[in-house]
Amino acid sequence: MADQASSSSVNNEELERAIALKFSCPTCDKYLYPPIGQCRKGHAFCPKCFDRMNRCLFCLSARSRTRCSVLEQLNEALQFPCRFANRGCTFKTKSSEIADHEVRCEHSVLVCPLRFNNCDWSGRRAQLIAHCLKTHPMNIYFSPTQQLLAKKFNDLKDRKYFILFNVYDSWFRFNWSLDSNTGTVLFTMYRLGTKPTQMKFGYEIKFVNPTQRGNKVVLRGICHKLEDEDVVFLPDKHVYADYDVMIYYCDAEGDLSYTVSIYRSSAFGGIS
Ligand SMILES: [Zn+2]
Ligand SMILES: [Zn+2]
Ligand SMILES: [Zn+2]
Ligand SMILES: [Zn+2]
Known part of the structure; x- marks a missing residue:
C-alpha cells in the first residue's frame, strides 16, 4: 500500500491540482511538505511553522510526535503548481522545491525595491531591470x-x-x-x-x-x-x-x- 502511494502519481491534472491545493499550511499559506507536523487532533503544518509553535493554533492541543505518513507519501507523489499559475506559469514540482522556483519565477509579481524613492511600480520579476533602467x-x-x-x-x-x-x-x-x-x-x-x-x-x-x-x-x-x-x-x-x-x-x-x-x-x- 505504501509503495503504491509513493510510486504512482496521479494523472488527472484537475484532480491533482485540487489535491495539491489542499496541502496548504494554515499558518503561512505555503504548501505543506515533509516532515508534515500535526497536533494531537490532526491539524497539519509545514515544518517551519510547526517548529515555531508549542501548541496548535486552532485547537490549542499539544504537538503530536507522530507524523502522518500517508499524508507525506501522498504529498511526495504530487506535482505542485507554481503560485503564479494564474499569471501564466506552467511550472510544477515537488512541494519542497516549489519555493526555490517561485522566488525566481518570471511570472512572479514584485514591488519595486526602490519604493522609498517614491516609486509605486509593481510588475513581473523579468521586467525589473527594464523598469529600473527607465525610471531609476x-x-x-x-x-x-x-x-x-x-x-x-x-x-x-x-x-x-x-x-x-x-x-x-x-x-x-x-x-x-x-x-x-x-x-x-x-x-x-x-x-x-x-x-x-x-x-x-x-x-x-x-x-x-x-x-x-x-x-x-x-x-x-x-x-x-x-x-x-x-x-x-x-x-x-x-x-x-x-x-x-x-x-x-x-x-x-x-x-x-x-x-x-x-x-x-x-x-x-x-x-x-
Ligand atoms: Zn507554514
Ligand atoms: Zn489542532
Ligand atoms: Zn512560476
Ligand atoms: Zn521603481
Missing part, C-alpha cells in the same frame, strides 16, 4: 564597484539614499541614511530576495580626502539577506559613521564622493 537610471548599477557622489553632503539635513546593484546574479540594495539629530550616517547593503545561495557577500565603502589623497577611511560590512524589502534597517545589520568625520571628505563644493564595492566573501578571507 541613476540608481541601478551592474558592476560590483561603483564610484558615487552625494551632492551637497555638507548641507546637514535628514536624508535617505537608495540604489540597486544587480551583480553576481543577485540583487543588492545599498542605502545610507543621515540622521541630522544624532549626526550619524548609517549604511546598509542587503541582498534581496529569498533565493538560496551558498555564496556570502561583503561590501566596502571608501572615502578619500580630496585634498590629501593618502587620507582615506574604509567601512566594511556583510551583505545580510533582506527578505522583506519594506524594511530599511535590520537590527544591528548596518555600519555607521559620524557626520562630522565624513564632512572632512567632502570637496570644496560640499559634495562627497565615495566608492562602493561588493565582494564575494572569500575576497575578505571568509565571512561566515
Whole structure:
C-alpha cells in the first residue's frame, strides 16, 4: 500500500491540482511538505511553522510526535503548481522545491525595491531591470564597484539614499541614511530576495580626502539577506559613521564622493 502511494502519481491534472491545493499550511499559506507536523487532533503544518509553535493554533492541543505518513507519501507523489499559475506559469514540482522556483519565477509579481524613492511600480520579476533602467537610471548599477557622489553632503539635513546593484546574479540594495539629530550616517547593503545561495557577500565603502589623497577611511560590512524589502534597517545589520568625520571628505563644493564595492566573501578571507 505504501509503495503504491509513493510510486504512482496521479494523472488527472484537475484532480491533482485540487489535491495539491489542499496541502496548504494554515499558518503561512505555503504548501505543506515533509516532515508534515500535526497536533494531537490532526491539524497539519509545514515544518517551519510547526517548529515555531508549542501548541496548535486552532485547537490549542499539544504537538503530536507522530507524523502522518500517508499524508507525506501522498504529498511526495504530487506535482505542485507554481503560485503564479494564474499569471501564466506552467511550472510544477515537488512541494519542497516549489519555493526555490517561485522566488525566481518570471511570472512572479514584485514591488519595486526602490519604493522609498517614491516609486509605486509593481510588475513581473523579468521586467525589473527594464523598469529600473527607465525610471531609476541613476540608481541601478551592474558592476560590483561603483564610484558615487552625494551632492551637497555638507548641507546637514535628514536624508535617505537608495540604489540597486544587480551583480553576481543577485540583487543588492545599498542605502545610507543621515540622521541630522544624532549626526550619524548609517549604511546598509542587503541582498534581496529569498533565493538560496551558498555564496556570502561583503561590501566596502571608501572615502578619500580630496585634498590629501593618502587620507582615506574604509567601512566594511556583510551583505545580510533582506527578505522583506519594506524594511530599511535590520537590527544591528548596518555600519555607521559620524557626520562630522565624513564632512572632512567632502570637496570644496560640499559634495562627497565615495566608492562602493561588493565582494564575494572569500575576497575578505571568509565571512561566515
Ligand atoms: Zn507554514
Ligand atoms: Zn489542532
Ligand atoms: Zn512560476
Ligand atoms: Zn521603481
